[in-house]
Amino acid sequence: MIHGTFIFRQIKRSSRQAVLFVLCVILSLTFLTAFSGFSHSVNRSLMSDARKLHAADIIIRSYEKISDTLDAAVNREIRQGRAERTKYYEFFSVVRAVDDRKSMPAQVKIVEKAYPYYGEVRLASGRKLHDVLKAGEAIVAQAILDGLGVQTGDRLKVGYTTLTIADVVLSEPDRPVNVFSFGPRVFVAAADLDAVGLIEKGSRIRHVYLLKVADPSRLAPIAGRLRSVALLEQESVETFRSAGSVFKRFLDNFIYFLKQVGLFILVIAGFGIQGTLTALLNEKQGTIAVMKTVGATNSFITRHYILIVLILGAIGILLGIAAGIGLQYALARMLAEILPPDMQLTIAWTGVLEGICLGVIVVPLFSFIPLYRLRGMRPVMILRKDSIRLDRKWPYFLSGAVLVVFFFALVLWHMQEIQIGVYFVSGTGALIAVAWLMTHLMLWALKRIPIRRLSLRQAARGLFRPGNATRAIMVTLTASLAAIFMDLLIERNLDATFIKSYPPDSPNVFFIDIQPHQQDAFSAAVNQQVRYFPVIRAKVVSVNGVAIDRAEERKKRRDNLGRMFNLTYRNHLLEDEDIIAGRSLFRNDWSGVQVSIMDAVTEMRNINIGDTIAFQIQGVPLEARVSSIRSRSNESFSPFFYFVFEEEVLKEAPQSVFTALRVAPDQIGQLRSRIVTQFPNISVIDLSESLQVFGQLLKRLSKIIRFFSLLSIAAGILILVSAIYATRAARVTESVYYKILGARRRFVTRVFAMENFLMASVSGLLALLTAQTATYLSCRFFFDIPYRPFLATCLIMLVVTIAVVVAIGLISSLSILKKKPVTYLREQSHA
Numbered sequence: 001m002i003h004g005t006f007i008f009r010q011i012k013r014s015s016r017q018a019v020l021f022v023l024c025v026i027l028s029l030t031f032l033t034a035f036s037g038f039s040h041s042v043n044r045s046l047m048s049d050a051r052k053l054h055a056a057d058i059i060i061r062s063y064e065k066i067s068d069t070l071d072a073a074v075n076r077e078i079r080q081g082r083a084e085r086t087k088y089y090e091f092f093s094v095v096r097a098v099d100d101r102k103s104m105p106a107q108v109k110i111v112e113k114a115y116p117y118y119g120e121v122r123l124a125s126g127r128k129l130h131d132v133l134k135a136g137e138a139i140v141a142q143a144i145l146d147g148l149g150v151q152t153g154d155r156l157k158v159g160y161t162t163l164t165i166a167d168v169v170l171s172e173p174d175r176p177v178n179v180f181s182f183g184p185r186v187f188v189a190a191a192d193l194d195a196v197g198l199i200e201k202g203s204r205i206r207h208v209y210l211l212k213v214a215d216p217s218r219l220a221p222i223a224g225r226l227r228s229v230a231l232l233e234q235e236s237v238e239t240f241r242s243a244g245s246v247f248k249r250f251l252d253n254f255i256y257f258l259k260q261v262g263l264f265i266l267v268i269a270g271f272g273i274q275g276t277l278t279a280l281l282n283e284k285q286g287t288i289a290v291m292k293t294v295g296a297t298n299s300f301i302t303r304h305y306i307l308i309v310l311i312l313g314a315i316g317i318l319l320g321i322a323a324g325i326g327l328q329y330a331l332a333r334m335l336a337e338i339l340p341p342d343m344q345l346t347i348a349w350t351g352v353l354e355g356i357c358l359g360v361i362v363v364p365l366f367s368f369i370p371l372y373r374l375r376g377m378r379p380v381m382i383l384r385k386d387s388i389r390l391d392r393k394w395p396y397f398l399s400g401a402v403l404v405v406f407f408f409a410l411v412l413w414h415m416q417e418i419q420i421g422v423y424f425v426s427g428t429g430a431l432i433a434v435a436w437l438m439t440h441l442m443l444w445a446l447k448r449i450p451i452r453r454l455s456l457r458q459a460a461r462g463l464f465r466p467g468n469a470t471r472a473i474m475v476t477l478t479a480s481l482a483a484i485f486m487d488l489l490i491e492r493n494l495d496a497t498f499i500k501s502y503p504p505d506s507p508n509v510f511f512i513d514i515q516p517h518q519q520d521a522f523s524a525a526v527n528q529q530v531r532y533f534p535v536i537r538a539k540v541v542s543v544n545g546v547a548i549d550r551a552e553e554r555k556k557r558r559d560n561l562g563r564m565f566n567l568t569y570r571n572h573l574l575e576d577e578d579i580i581a582g583r584s585l586f587r588n589d590w591s592g593v594q595v596s597i598m599d600a601v602t603e604m605r606n607i608n609i610g611d612t613i614a615f616q617i618q619g620v621p622l623e624a625r626v627s628s629i630r631s632r633s634n635e636s637f638s639p640f641f642y643f644v645f646e647e648e649v650l651k652e653a654p655q656s657v658f659t660a661l662r663v664a665p666d667q668i669g670q671l672r673s674r675i676v677t678q679f680p681n682i683s684v685i686d687l688s689e690s691l692q693v694f695g696q697l698l699k700r701l702s703k704i705i706r707f708f709s710l711l712s713i714a715a716g717i718l719i720l721v722s723a724i725y726a727t728r729a730a731r732v733t734e735s736v737y738y739k740i741l742g743a744r745r746r747f748v749t750r751v752f753a754m755e756n757f758l759m760a761s762v763s764g765l766l767a768l769l770t771a772q773t774a775t776y777l778s779c780r781f782f783f784d785i786p787y788r789p790f791l792a793t794c795l796i797m798l799v800v801t802i803a804v805v806v807a808i809g810l811i812s813s814l815s816i817l818k819k820k821p822v823t824y825l826r827e828q829s830h831a
Helices: 004-013 015-048 050-054 068-079 142-148 190-196 216-229 246-283 285-293 298-334 349-376 394-415 418-448 454-462 470-500 516-526 550-554 599-604 665-678 687-710 713-726 728-740 745-783 791-812 821-830
Strands: 058-062 083-097 103-111 137-141 155-158 161-171 185-189 206-213 235-239 509-514 533-543 564-569 577-581 594-598 612-617 620-632 643-645 656-661 683-686
Touching: 004 015, 004 298, 015 246, 015 298, 015 349, 015 713, 058 216, 068 083, 068 206, 068 216, 083 142, 083 190, 083 665, 083 683, 103 142, 103 190, 103 665, 103 683, 137 142, 137 155, 142 161, 155 185, 161 185, 161 190, 185 190, 206 216, 216 235, 246 285, 246 298, 246 349, 246 394, 246 418, 246 470, 246 713, 285 298, 298 349, 349 394, 394 418, 418 470, 418 745, 454 745, 470 745, 470 791, 509 516, 509 665, 516 656, 516 665, 594 599, 599 620, 665 683, 713 791, 728 745, 745 791
Parallel strands: 103 185, 137 161, 564 643, 594 620
Antiparallel strands: 058 206, 058 235, 083 103, 083 155, 083 206, 137 185, 155 161, 509 656, 509 683, 533 564, 533 612, 533 656, 577 620, 594 643, 612 620
C-alpha cells in the first residue's frame, strides 16, 4: 500500500535535495533534447525546401568546362523533352569603382535568364531578378555599395567591362553560408559573359548546369544517365536530394560537436542525479531506521522511495523538455548571422519524444545504486552513525555495465558511425576514469600529509566527512573543467598558429590567374622581385602500377591520394625546402620523366626513391619516377607543392600561374586597385582578411560550444550544494563545537571556505593537467600545429574556478554558520 501523505512529507522535508535532484534531471535532458530537436528541425526545413536550396532538380558542377560527352547527354535529355537547362558561372574576382580608387573582392555570378528554377532571388526593390538584370547592368550586395562608396545607378567595373548597378540583392536560394565567402555577391547577366572576359582566361571558374525535370518520377534515371558519362573527379552530377550544400555541411558538423557536448553533459548530470539522490537518502537514514524498527520491510520502503524518485523525475523530465524546446530557439538566435534569413524553425516533436524516452531511461539508470543501498540501512543507525555498505558488489558492476551499453547505444544513435562512436565513448570514459584515479590519488595523499595549521587541517578532515560526496564532486568538476579548458586551449592554439602568429615576413597577398604573357608587365607593376608558380591540375592514377582506390582513399581521416593535386615545375629547391631522400632534386643519370615529392606524400602511401607514380592531366596520362623526397624546413605560409617536375615536362601543359607577395597592410587596397585595373583577369586575395574571417568564425563557434560546456559544471556544483545540505547535521555539530571551544564565526567560515578551496583547487589543477595533455596530443597529432601552454590563461581559469566554487559553498553554508550553540543545544535536549 502506498501512502501519499508519507511521500508528500518526505519530499517537503527534503525540499532542497528534491529541487537539486530535479535540476540534475533537467540538466541531463535539456541540451541533448535541444541539439537533437534543432537538428531535426533544421533537416526538416532544409529537406522541405531542398529544391529551393539548390535552385534545381539536378545540379552539375565542374571547375573545368563541362565535357563534351556530358554536355551532349544533357542536350539529348532536353531535346527529348525530359528536362530544361540553365547555366551559371561563378568565380572570385575583384570589382572596382569607375575611378579605380577603390576595389574589393567579390563573388561574381553570371546567370542565364531561367535562373533559378526554384526559390527566389530577393532584391531590395522587390522586383524579379530578370526584370532588373539586363545587359550592361549588375545587381550587387549591400556590402559592395558600402565598400566602394557607390549607390544604385552608379557604374561598377567587373573584369574587362563596366556595368550599371541596377539593384541590391538580399538573398538567393543557393547561396553558401555568408561567413565562408571570400566576398559579397555580384550578379551579371549572361549577355555580358564575353564583355566580362574572364571565363576563358584559365581562371578557376565554377561551371554549373541547373536542370529542371519535367517528370519528377524520372529524376533518378535521368541523373543516373548523366552521372554515367561524367568525368570522375572533375564533374559532379547530383539531385537536389543528394547534393550537399556548404550550409548543410556546416550545420551538420556544428550540431555533431554540440551533440558531443550534450552527451558529455548528460553523463556528468547523470552522476549529479546519483549524487543528489544519495545525499537525499542519506538525510533519511534516521527515518528509514525508525521505519524498519517498527516493522517496515525493505520492499515497502523501497516502493515509497521509488515513487518519490519517479515523481521528481517526471517533473524534471517535463521541465527538461520545455527547457530544451526553449534552447532550440535560443540556439537559432545565437546562429542568426549564419542561418538563412527565411529559415523557419518549428518544434521538432521527434526530438521531444526522444527527450521523453531519454528521461525515462536516464532517471532509473542513475537512481538504481542509491535506491539499492536502502537495503543496507539498519535500525541500529538510530544509535550509531554507521555508513551504508553493500555486502554484494554485483549491483555496482551491473549498473556500470548497463550505463556503458546505454551510453554507447546513445552515441551511435546520434553519431551514426561506429568508429566515431567508439572513439567518443572511449574518450569520455577515459576522461572520467582519469579524473577518478587522479582524484583518488590526491585524496589519498592529502589524508596522509601532516598539516600544522589548525583551520587547514580541519578543512582537510572535512573532505572525508561521511556523506560529503567529495569524490563525486571532484570527479565531476575535474571532468567538466577539463573539457572546457581543453576547448579554450585548443582555440587559443589555433588562433595563435593561424591568426596571431602569422610570420611578419610571410606573403599576405596572393595574385591568381596570371597569364604567361603578363608576367613581365605584372613584375613591373608591383615593383618588386616576383617568383611565379605555375599550377597544373592532375590526379594520381596509380603507384608502382597499383591503381588508386579513390573510394577507399577518401575514407582516410587525413590527406589522401584520392583528391585532385596541383603540380608544378622548376629545377631548384625553395628556401624553406630540404632534400631528405635522394641525391638532388632530379637525377642526371636517369632518363625519362622524374618527379620530386613532398614528405607528406609518403604519409599517404609508402613511396620511396625509384618508385613510379602515374598521373592524369585533363585526360592525358603521365608516368614519372620518384627522384627525391623533400621536406619543409619551417612551417611558413609560403606556397609549396607536393609534386614538382622538371620544367620541360610540364611547360606546355594547360596551366594557371600565381604568385604571393608581402605587402604592407596599408598599401594592399591601393595595389589591388592598380593591379586589377591593369589586369582585370587577375584575382587578388588578401590572406589577412581571410584569416580574420576564420578567426571570427572560430571564436564565435567556440564561444557557443564553451557556453554549453560551462553548464556541465552545474552538475558538479549541484552535487556540491547537495552534499552540503546532506551533511548539514554534521556541519552544524562541527560549527557549534568550534564555537563552544572558543572559536569565532570567522574561524568556522575559514574552515568551510578552505574545504571548498581544497576541492576546487585540486579539481582545477587536475583538470588543467588533463586539458594540457589532451591539447598537446591534439596539436601534435591531429592539427599538426605547434603547442603552446598559455600558462597565464590557465592561471586565470584556475582562479575563477576556485572563486566560484568557494563562493557557492559558502552561500550554501550560511544557515549553518548562523547557528548559535545555545539554540543547537536546546534543540538537542528536546530531541
